[in-house]
Amino acid sequence: xxxxxxxxxxxxxxxxxxxxxxxxxxxxxxxxxxxxxxxxxxxxxxxxxxxxxxxxxxxxxxxxxxxxxxxxxxxxxxxxxxxxxxxxxxxxxxxxxxxxxxxxxxxxxxxxxxxxxxxxxxxxxxxxxxxxxxxxxxxxxxxxxxxxxxxxxxxxxxxxxxxxxxxxxxxxxxxxxxxxxxxxxxxxxxxxxxxxxxxxxxxxxxxxxxxxxxxxxxxxxxxxxxxxxxxxxxxxxxxxxxxxxxxxxxxxxxxxxxxxxxxxxxxxxxxxxxxxxxxxxxxxxxxxxxxxxxxxxxxxxxxxxxxxxxxxxxxxxxxxxxxxxxxxxxxxxxxxxxxxxxxxxxxxxxxxxxxxxxxxxxxxxxxxxxxxxxxxxxxxxxxxxxxxxxxxxxxxxxxxxxxxxxxxxxxxxxxxxxxxxxxxxxxxxxxxxxxxxxxxxxxxxxxxxxxxxxxxxxxxxxxxxxxxxxxxxxxxxxxxxxxxxxxxxxxxxxxxxxxxxxxxxxx
Numbered sequence: 001x002x003x004x005x006x007x008x009x010x011x012x013x014x015x016x017x018x019x020x021x022x023x024x025x026x027x028x029x030x031x032x033x034x035x036x037x038x039x040x041x042x043x044x045x046x047x048x049x050x051x052x053x054x055x056x057x058x059x060x061x062x063x064x065x066x067x068x069x070x071x072x073x074x075x076x077x078x079x080x081x082x083x084x085x086x087x088x089x090x091x092x093x094x095x096x097x098x099x100x101x102x103x104x105x106x107x108x109x110x111x112x113x114x115x116x117x118x119x120x121x122x123x124x125x126x127x128x129x130x131x132x133x134x135x136x137x138x139x140x141x142x143x144x145x146x147x148x149x150x151x152x153x154x155x156x157x158x159x160x161x162x163x164x165x166x167x168x169x170x171x172x173x174x175x176x177x178x179x180x181x182x183x184x185x186x187x188x189x190x191x192x193x194x195x196x197x198x199x200x201x202x203x204x205x206x207x208x209x210x211x212x213x214x215x216x217x218x219x220x221x222x223x224x225x226x227x228x229x230x231x232x233x234x235x236x237x238x239x240x241x242x243x244x245x246x247x248x249x250x251x252x253x254x255x256x257x258x259x260x261x262x263x264x265x266x267x268x269x270x271x272x273x274x275x276x277x278x279x280x281x282x283x284x285x286x287x288x289x290x291x292x293x294x295x296x297x298x299x300x301x302x303x304x305x306x307x308x309x310x311x312x313x314x315x316x317x318x319x320x321x322x323x324x325x326x327x328x329x330x331x332x333x334x335x336x337x338x339x340x341x342x343x344x345x346x347x348x349x350x351x352x353x354x355x356x357x358x359x360x361x362x363x364x365x366x367x368x369x370x371x372x373x374x375x376x377x378x379x380x381x382x383x384x385x386x387x388x389x390x391x392x393x394x395x396x397x398x399x400x401x402x403x404x405x406x407x408x409x410x411x412x413x414x415x416x417x418x419x420x421x422x423x424x425x426x427x428x429x430x431x432x433x434x435x436x437x438x439x440x441x442x443x444x445x446x447x448x449x450x451x452x453x454x455x456x457x458x459x460x461x462x463x464x465x466x467x468x469x470x471x472x473x474x475x476x477x478x479x480x481x482x483x484x485x486x487x488x489x490x491x492x493x494x495x496x497x498x499x500x501x502x503x504x505x506x507x
Contacts, residue, residue, distance in 0.1 A: 049419045049454035049469035054088040055113075057503040058493060066093055066113075067504060069453045071491020074113050081106075082501060086127040086139035092118070092157045094127055094144075110144065110159075119159040122146040128154075128180065130172035133211065137500040140172050140180070143193045154180070154195055162195030176208045179217070190217060199229055208246065215248040228253055236266045249282025252300070263287065263300065271300040283315045286334065297321065297334065306336050316349040316356070317371070331356070331373055340373045352386040353404045368393070368406065376406035390414045398424065411449060418450045419469045431456065431471055439471035448487065455489045464494070 054069040058077060065077030066085070074091070075083065081096040091113035099106040108126070110119040119125055124147045128140040144155050146165060153165035163170070166184065173179040178193045182201060189201030198217075199206060205220040209228060216230040219239060227239030237244065237253050245254035245261075252263050252271070262273035263282070275298065276289035285300050289308060296308030306313065312324035319334035323342065330342030344358035344367070356369035365378040368391075379393035379400070390403050399422075401409045411421045412434060420431040420439060430442035431450075446459035454469035458477060465477035466489035475492050488495040493504035 047419055047469075049417065049450065051452070051454050052089070054453075055085050055091060055093070056088065056490070057083045057085060057501065059496065059503055059505040060507065064503075067490065067493060069490060071493055075111070075115065082503065084127045084139070085502075086144070087141045087157070088502070090141075090157060094125060118157075119144065119146070119155055121148075122155075122165070123148050125155075128170075128172050130177075131174055133175055140177070140193060143180070143195075145170055154191075156194075163191065173206070173208055173217075175211045176213050179208065179213045181206060198231065198233060209244075209248045209253070210246065218244045218246065226255075230266075237264060238268075245279060247279050247282060249287075250284055252282050254279045254282075272298065272302060275302065280313070281315045286315075286319075288313050288315060288321070295323075305334050306332065314349075317351065317354070322347050322349060322356075329358070340369065350384070353384065353389075353391070355391075355404060357381070370406060377402065388414055415449060417452075419454070420450045420456060420467070420471055422447055422449050422456070429458070431467070440467055444477075451488055453490050455491065457487045457489055457494075465489075466491075466494075 051069050055066055055074060058065050058067045058073070060077050063077040064079040064081060064083050065073060066075035066083055068074050075093060079095050079097060081099060084094040086092060086094070093111050094108060095111060096106050096108050108124050109117050110125050112118050126145045128143055128145050130138050130140055132138065142156055143162065144157065146153050146155050148165040151165040152167045152170045154162040154170065156162055163182070167182045168185070169183040171181050173181050173190065179198070180191050180193065182189050182191055184201045187201045188203050188206045189197065190199040190206055191197055199219065203219045204222055204224070207218050209215050209218050214231050216228050216236050218226060219229055220226050221239050225239045226241050226244045227235060228237035228244060230236040237255065241255040241257055243256035247254045252265050255262060255264055260274040261276055261278065263271040263279070272287065272289070276291050278290045280288040280290060280295065286305060287298050287300065289296060289298055291308050294308050295310045295313040296304065297306035297313065298304050306321065310323045310325055311327070314322045316322055316331065320339065321332055321334070322329055323332050325342050328342035329344045329347035330338060331340035331347070332338045343360070345361045346359040348357050349355075350357065354371060358367040358369060364380065366381055367375045368377050368379075370376050377393065377395065379395040381391060382394050382399060383392040385391070390401055390409065392399055392401055401411055401414055403409055411418070415421065420433065423430055423432045423442070425442040428442040429444040429447035430438060431440035433439050444458045444460050448457040450456045450469065455466045455474070457464055457466050460477040462480065463477035464479045464481050464487055465473065465475040468474050475489065479494055481487050481494065483497050484495065485497070486495050486499060490504055493506055496503040496505050
């Protein structure tokens with residue numbers, strides 16, 4: 001006889017429906033408990049955000065090192081000077097050591113993520129600095145400045161020689177990519193980022209005609225005559241003029257011949273000779289000119305489109321211009337018709353988004369104006385992302401998202417790569433996942449959206465901290481960051497005050 005359990009004929013049969021109901025109820029309870037535990041640990045319904053690997057200088061305990069975009073230490077902080085990273089996507093780190101501040105001497109080396117030296121045999125090695133129109137620092141990528149016995153040359157990031165160390169100076173042409181100014185025997189030339197010659201070293205001076213290298217370069221000869229050399233090394237404008245203005249448009253250039261300004265093209269044709277004191281822009285056949293400190297618009301053939309009588313005129317888009325009259329800014333078309341009355345103390349056009357921004361000193365909010373010249377919304381611009389095509393605007397006490405058609409969107413619609421989304425309830429901030437499930441409770445006084453590294457900054461009682469891509473608190477709010485123009489974290493590290501250095505710290 002079996003020793004297993006046996007139901008006798010007198011016992012009641014089991015109610016299977018009730019059994020299943022009890023099992024399901026227990027399962028639900030267990031799931032809820034697990035969900036609560038995960039919620040407390042910041043793990044519910046979230047995945048770790050996929051992050052591209054990048055590198056950043058880090059400062060801690062008065063020493064400099066390198067971290068990656070996960071916050072892991074790549075180069076141990078042991079250097080007294082800032083480590084320069086010319087391209088954050090590449091493990092090329094310029095380290096300075098044995099600095100003698102009295103004598104002004106130092107040593108430098110370039111290492112990779114394994115601390116292996118990748119450029120050697122030079123007295124000094126430097127990143128090639130450049131600056132934009134707002135004087136923000138950036139570095140030329142794929143090229144390094146080296147010196148030997150007082151002469152300068154170029155190498156790439158792998159240490160391959162691009163230019164021999166035979167030049168008196170080498171520097172980036174300010175504001176222009178892939179345009180490197182070289183000097184030898186008091187004469188200047190130009191090379192690109194692989195060391196190929198653009199302009200031979202035979203000019204007294206070389207400067208950019210615009211921030212686009214494709215538009216060419218202004219050159220000055222030994223006898224102080226000026227012309228333009230194009231990117232393909234041809235002489236676009238013969239070097240015979242007293243001055244060349246840093247203005248380019250549709251194959252036309254602004255030059256001074258004797259006492260007269262004029263516009264010339266690469267074929268030698270001349271336009272508007274003696275008709276203006278200076279040119280602000282050339283847009284197709286229309287030219288914004290200045291005369292006697294007044295602005296207007298003329299065609300290349302000399303027809304006046306907008307009378308030369310305004311305090312300022314700036315080209316916007318198509319046939320529309322921002323103008324200044326009686327110290328206020330508005331918009332008019334090429335026919336001289338006012339399409340937006342001059343009512344703003346400041347008015348700019350963002351070509352990349354197709355949006356006008358108008359400000360008045362009497363108002364805290366900015367007016368955002370569309371191509372139909374009507375105000376679409378008013379608020380304070382917090383962020384604009386031309387790559388993803390949205391702007392974040394503070395409207396009254398809330399942050400709202402809009403695409404460039406001024407359609408209000410949710411952060412979930414726009415920030416598709418995020419795992420957490422900022423949410424507000426009862427004047428407090430928390431985070432939800434893509435399904436709307438609360439992952440981080442509403443306990444913060446202020447907060448930011450998740451950054452591209454997967455971290456979000458949170459503020460409580462006047463202090464900042466951060467949570468990771470799963471909503472787990474990495475750093476409890478403990479930093480005031482009063483002087484920070486950008487509050488951002490990578491793991492336990494927060495962005496340093498000097499944005500040009502692009503570094504992180506735990507101080």
